[in-house]
Amino acid sequence: MQMDTEKKHIFDSKKNVHLVLYGLFGSLILLLALEPFIHKHPYFAWEEWFGFYAIYGFVACVLLVLAAKYILRPFVKREEDYYD
Amino acid sequence: MIEFIPPAFIYILGALLVPLLRGRVKSAYMLILPIISFFFLISTQVGTAWEIDFLGFDLVPFKVDRLSLVFGYIFHLISVIGIIYTLSIRSDLEYVAGLVYAGSALGVVFAGDLFTFFVFWEMLTVSALWLIWAKRTKASQAAGFRYLMVHVFGGLVLLAGIIMYISEQKSISLGFIGLHSPATYCIFIGMGINAAWPLLHTWLTDAYPESTVGGAVFLSAFTTKTAVYALARTFPGTEPLIWIGAVMTAFPIFFAVIENDMRRVLSYSLINQVGFMMVGIGIGTELSINGAAAHAFAHILYKSLLFMSMGAVIFRTGKINATDLGGLYKSMPWTALFCSIGAASISAFPLTSGFVSKSMVLDAAAHGHMSIIWLTLLFASAGVFHHSGIKIPFFAFFSHDAGHRVKEAPPSMLIAMGIAAFFCIFLGVYPKFLYSILPYPVDFVPYTAPHVLSQLQLLMFSALAFTLLLRSGIYPAEIRAINLDTDLIYRKGGRLFYQVMDKGLNAFNSAAEQVFVGKFLVHVTNHVKRLPATLLAKICWPFWKTAFDAPDRKTISENLLKRAQSGFYPIAIMGLFAAIYFSLLFLL
Numbered sequence: 001m002q003m004d005t006e007k008k009h010i011f012d013s014k015k016n017v018h019l020v021l022y023g024l025f026g027s028l029i030l031l032l033a034l035e036p037f038i039h040k041h042p043y044f045a046w047e048e049w050f051g052f053y054a055i056y057g058f059v060a061c062v063l064l065v066l067a068a069k070y071i072l073r074p075f076v077k078r079e080e081d082y083y084d
Numbered sequence: 085m086i087e088f089i090p091p092a093f094i095y096i097l098g099a100l101l102v103p104l105l106r107g108r109v110k111s112a113y114m115l116i117l118p119i120i121s122f123f124f125l126i127s128t129q130v131g132t133a134w135e136i137d138f139l140g141f142d143l144v145p146f147k148v149d150r151l152s153l154v155f156g157y158i159f160h161l162i163s164v165i166g167i168i169y170t171l172s173i174r175s176d177l178e179y180v181a182g183l184v185y186a187g188s189a190l191g192v193v194f195a196g197d198l199f200t201f202f203v204f205w206e207m208l209t210v211s212a213l214w215l216i217w218a219k220r221t222k223a224s225q226a227a228g229f230r231y232l233m234v235h236v237f238g239g240l241v242l243l244a245g246i247i248m249y250i251s252e253q254k255s256i257s258l259g260f261i262g263l264h265s266p267a268t269y270c271i272f273i274g275m276g277i278n279a280a281w282p283l284l285h286t287w288l289t290d291a292y293p294e295s296t297v298g299g300a301v302f303l304s305a306f307t308t309k310t311a312v313y314a315l316a317r318t319f320p321g322t323e324p325l326i327w328i329g330a331v332m333t334a335f336p337i338f339f340a341v342i343e344n345d346m347r348r349v350l351s352y353s354l355i356n357q358v359g360f361m362m363v364g365i366g367i368g369t370e371l372s373i374n375g376a377a378a379h380a381f382a383h384i385l386y387k388s389l390l391f392m393s394m395g396a397v398i399f400r401t402g403k404i405n406a407t408d409l410g411g412l413y414k415s416m417p418w419t420a421l422f423c424s425i426g427a428a429s430i431s432a433f434p435l436t437s438g439f440v441s442k443s444m445v446l447d448a449a450a451h452g453h454m455s456i457i458w459l460t461l462l463f464a465s466a467g468v469f470h471h472s473g474i475k476i477p478f479f480a481f482f483s484h485d486a487g488h489r490v491k492e493a494p495p496s497m498l499i500a501m502g503i504a505a506f507f508c509i510f511l512g513v514y515p516k517f518l519y520s521i522l523p524y525p526v527d528f529v530p531y532t533a534p535h536v537l538s539q540l541q542l543l544m545f546s547a548l549a550f551t552l553l554l555r556s557g558i559y560p561a562e563i564r565a566i567n568l569d570t571d572l573i574y575r576k577g578g579r580l581f582y583q584v585m586d587k588g589l590n591a592f593n594s595a596a597e598q599v600f601v602g603k604f605l606v607h608v609t610n611h612v613k614r615l616p617a618t619l620l621a622k623i624c625w626p627f628w629k630t631a632f633d634a635p636d637r638k639t640i641s642e643n644l645l646k647r648a649q650s651g652f653y654p655i656a657i658m659g660l661f662a663a664i665y666f667s668l669l670f671l672l
Binding site for chain 1: 337338339341342413414447450451453455458462463466467470482532533534537538539540541542543544545546547548549550551553558559560563564565566567568569575576
């Protein structure tokens with residue numbers, strides 16, 4: 001990565017972006033596939049459910065974004081000069 | 085022979101010399117100050133205390149124990165990093181304010197009595213203010229004033245609490261306080277304002293984004309973490325802190341998702357991270373206090389790293405809103421890399437500092453079977469990855485190319501970010517270093533297979549959610565807008581108060597003026613002016629009516645009035661002549 005503006009940068013090509021995405025999807029599958037082989041020491045019952053953390057993380061983020069976008073933003077969004 | 089000088093003295097007195105020095109000597113001098121102070125500190129024994137008798141109270145301006153040492157170490161480290169970072173900024177005001185600010189924080193941390201504690205606590209506010217005002221914009225000036233108002237209020241609540249507490253306890257020593265009386269509630273809330281508790285947090289998200297490039301690095305490290313230290317010292321095991329902390333971890337992430345100003349996103353995530361520390365202090369076990377202290381240590385490094393990277397972006401592009409940024413990895417690759425390391429650390433990826441510290445707090449909550457708290461913290465962990473871990477680096481350095489073709493950050497900034505990034509990874513790879521300086525012995529193993537796997541699952545599936553939402557277009561677009569928060573109450577409320585006072589008091593004032601000055605006084609003076617004439621007319625009319633062939637009463641009254649105004653009464657002249665006549669008689 002140089003500062004040359006004419007140069008093609010790493011994420012300018014769609015191929016590299018797709019590579020990152022495939023890397024992400026691959027690691028997700030790997031993380032789920034590893035789970036049965038790991039011996040857990042749960043504090044809570046739900047930690048034993050298969051893929052609890054994966055589902056919790058996914059659902060938490062989707063809910064977070066939806067709530068922020070559709071519930072919070074309509075209430076709090078104002079023009080940038082609101083306080084001026 | 086001086087065996088020891090407390091860090092606060094070295095910093096604060098040392099800061100005063102900074103404006104007198106020039107060029108490289110100044111840079112070297114500023115770097116040497118914290119290093120000298122650090123060597124003094126590591127040469128002291130745990131348990132050292134200076135006691136001075138003062139008006140019958142035992143002042144302890146310097147006292148060292150393991151809790152204060154953790155904060156002492158990290159404050160030294162971050163001030164070195166902060167000074168290196170600001171070397172290319174060349175602003176004496178910021179240097180002096182930054183050093184006094186760091187020194188005050190160290191003063192609080194090593195204070196052994198409430199009096200010393202309070203003095204340094206207030207110095208912290210005053211010196212921080214200059215780091216905001218040093219930006220010299222209208223917005224920063226206003227934000228600085230609001231910052232001052234909130235902290236002066238907080239300081240007064242704290243002072244009231246301390247005074248009541250001292251009169252209850254008959255002692256000014258600083259130790260465990262605990263919630264049990266109005267005095268302790270005041271102290272609790274006074275500290276809570278500096279810890280940016282929910283609803284009391286807006287001074288932070290208001291002022292930090294308006295501070296200078298270097299100022300934000302200092303600010304992000306000291307004020308809230310000094311409050312964390314103070315609460316860990318005085319209120320460990322106080323249950324309300326668990327709930328306050330849990331709310332703090334959860335609510336700011338919603339604001340962070342829709343916020344456009346990147347440093348404001350970081351400010352919200354700062355509150356979120358301090359929430360974890362509050363929970364740790366509230367649980368109050370050895371593991372959880374260790375967790376809070378460790379998390380403060382790790383947090384100061386990665387949060388300042390993130391603020392440094394965003395500061396470098398402002399320094400080079402002059403922009404900070406997500407709508408104006410993107411694609412900067414092309415021109416600022418090192419900054420992008422360091423920012424990503426900070427982002428990974430705050431998200432608690434394995435092999436970074438956040439992983440080894442945050443998990444202690446989560447484990448402490450699980451040990452205590454606090455399922456709701458634990459689930460909230462887990463939600464916040466996923467959320468912080470979402471907005472600080474992905475949003476910050478993604479919208480600044482990747483995303484759509486905003487077309488900025490700028491130079492990489494100056495070397496001093498890169499060195500400072502490099503040191504912070506090094507520590508983020510070093511602590512994650514070698515947690516024993518961090519664990520060895522914690523207040524209590526640590527028997528906690530962060531790297532177990534299920535722990536690493538579960539954390540990676542949580543984070544990577546959060547990343548999946550981000551990716552899917554972004555590519556499907558559901559992810560909220562960055563909008564040029566601001567978001568209201570509870571500072572609305574005093575920003576608009578202050579204006580409302582002013583208007584009510586303006587309309588209310590000024591209307592009363594003008595009404596009073598109209599009635600009293602405009603009507604009443606005019607009436608009175610008119611009346612008084614006419615009084616002698618009218619009285620005279622009233623009294624004399626019966627006589628004149630019979631004695632003279634007067635035209636009518638009205639004409640006589642008018643004539644009398646004219647004469648009264650010119651002072652020419654016929655009676656007075658007669659009186660004068662009479663008086664002259666009698667005095668002549670008397671004299672002759």
